[in-house]
Amino acid sequence: MDRSNAPPGFATRAIHLGYDPAGAEGALTPPIYMTSTYAFESAEAGGEMVAGTRAGYVYGRTRNPTQTLLEQRMASLEGTEAALALASGMGAITATAWSLVEAGDRIVIDHTLYGSTYAFFTRGLARFGVEIAVADLADPAAAASAIRPGTRMVYLETPANPNLRVIDIAAVAAPARAAGATVVVDNTFATPALQRPAEHGADLVVHSATKYLGGHGDLLGGIVAGRAETIARIRGSGLRWMTGATLSPLNAFLILRGLKTLELRMERHSATAARLAALLAGHGAVARVAFPGLASGAAADVVARQMSAPGGLVACELAGGLAAGLRFMNALRLVTRAVSLGDAETLVQHPASMTHASYPPEERARHGITDGLVRFSVGLETPEDILADVARALDAAA
Numbered sequence: 001m002d003r004s005n006a007p008p009g010f011a012t013r014a015i016h017l018g019y020d021p022a023g024a025e026g027a028l029t030p031p032i033y034m035t036s037t038y039a040f041e042s043a044e045a046g047g048e049m050v051a052g053t054r055a056g057y058v059y060g061r062t063r064n065p066t067q068t069l070l071e072q073r074m075a076s077l078e079g080t081e082a083a084l085a086l087a088s089g090m091g092a093i094t095a096t097a098w099s100l101v102e103a104g105d106r107i108v109i110d111h112t113l114y115g116s117t118y119a120f121f122t123r124g125l126a127r128f129g130v131e132i133a134v135a136d137l138a139d140p141a142a143a144a145s146a147i148r149p150g151t152r153m154v155y156l157e158t159p160a161n162p163n164l165r166v167i168d169i170a171a172v173a174a175p176a177r178a179a180g181a182t183v184v185v186d187n188t189f190a191t192p193a194l195q196r197p198a199e200h201g202a203d204l205v206v207h208s209a210t211k212y213l214g215g216h217g218d219l220l221g222g223i224v225a226g227r228a229e230t231i232a233r234i235r236g237s238g239l240r241w242m243t244g245a246t247l248s249p250l251n252a253f254l255i256l257r258g259l260k261t262l263e264l265r266m267e268r269h270s271a272t273a274a275r276l277a278a279l280l281a282g283h284g285a286v287a288r289v290a291f292p293g294l295a296s297g298a299a300a301d302v303v304a305r306q307m308s309a310p311g312g313l314v315a316c317e318l319a320g321g322l323a324a325g326l327r328f329m330n331a332l333r334l335v336t337r338a339v340s341l342g343d344a345e346t347l348v349q350h351p352a353s354m355t356h357a358s359y360p361p362e363e364r365a366r367h368g369i370t371d372g373l374v375r376f377s378v379g380l381e382t383p384e385d386i387l388a389d390v391a392r393a394l395d396a397a398a
Contacts, residue, residue: 010077010193014259018072030069032253036060052236062240066252073259074213074223077192078205083225084235085252089188089208090116091245092222095238096204097121097153100182100230103129105152108181110137110167111363112160115351117186121155138299140171147175157186158197158306162351162375164189164290164315168302173201182230188212189341193266195307204230211342212312215258215265219251265380269312272386273378279387280316285324285398287372290315313341315375318397322371325350328397329374334381334389341377346386348376 008016019030038057040046048054057063067085075083086092097120101107109121111134126132135146137156147154154176158167169185176183184204185197191212197205207213209221222245224234239245270293277291292303293310303310318324329337329348338347351373378386 011260011263013076014073014262017076018069030066030253030256032249033065034249035064060249061244061246062235064247064249064252066249066256067247070247070252070256070259071223073256074192074207075225077196077259078187078225079192079196079198080205080225080227082228082231083223084231084239085209085247085255086222086224086239086243087245087247087251088220089186089206089210089222090120091243092206092208092224093117093186094120094124095234095243095245096184096206096224097125097238098242099234099238101125101130101152104131106131106133106150107153107155108133108135108137108143108146108151109154110156110160111135112163112165113155113157114161114186117155117157137172138165138167140168143172144175147172147179147181149179151176151179151181153182153184155184155186157189158195159189159292159311159313161189162315162349162373164292164313166292166295166299166302166306168298169197169200169202169306177201189313190307190311191262191266193263194270194309194311198226200306203227209255209258211340212266212269213258213262213342214251214255215261215342215344216254217340217343217345219254221247221251221255266309266312268380269378270309272380272383273312273314273376274310275383275387276376276378276390277314279391280314280394283391283394285319285328285394286316287319288317312378313375314378315373317370317372318374320372320397324397325372325374328393331393331396332389333392334385335376335393341375343377344380346376346379346381348374350374 021028024031049056049058070085071083086095121132133146136142156167173183182203185202187197187205188208188211204224204226207223209223274293277289277294280286281289291314295303318328335346335348339349
């Protein structure tokens, strides 16, 4: 097969893009630049760099060579002009909002978001004169009704945390574009290996790089990707002097390491998650299973159009409610009780008391985050071991 004129594939770019060992003494792995300060070759050069009229590094809070390489690769993998790496996923979200939104603006958010994200919009930004409208963005009619002229930003997750609702990005982007709103999509659960929101009309893509991008549960990080002009604005204000949410050079290096195996890991996460979802769906102790690979009707069409695989998250509701859910979680031996996701280890958590405790109880009930809901992040252990542990714990919870 002749690929001499073909662009490099996803994994090739994740491993090689932007780095030549010849420029670093032949080091196969890119070096970590552990410095906060950069020397200028002249006073004039320093002044030009500070003014932004000359390329270069000034101070570690806003830019670092290790961070730059990560940003180049993430922009390429997401299919955007540029990207910015920050200290956490919440750092990426808050720096973006603080940079683009002002008092008096209106933001439409989907009704199902990660608990801290929901709290930031409804209890954080709302304190500063920003109108927050909560809508069901999985319903095209509700999305079109909520995204009216004057809306500055539309924010959503797909698949959503924790119940894995899938939202048609293109269907949201159409009314947002007509209203002049910026569409921000959290792509943490799918990653660019499975879904690239910019291809479907998103203006900005955010990630908690703590999760699948890093992949090993040993770092915190965040990413926002989009048009170069917008990313420069977020770097210059949201990062530089509004949040100071600077990613450390070491964590940038660790995320770069994670990107090298991202495509392979997402394939394994997705394949094992599909087997777990089938096991849960066939067990009498389970009342309901949520998994993009089991979606039906219009949601299945969206999954097929937007995602190349269903991802590694599975949620289910135990038939016995909260008590059964707690018995089930406590009976697990291999699967770890923890709130994160995207690690090599399989994790399970109880959203109502953990990641989504910031939602008022009535809001959780209205949006399908029930007391009996548990969410799995399916890891990379031998699949049969994961399935055996879950099956045994389900029997104990029945």
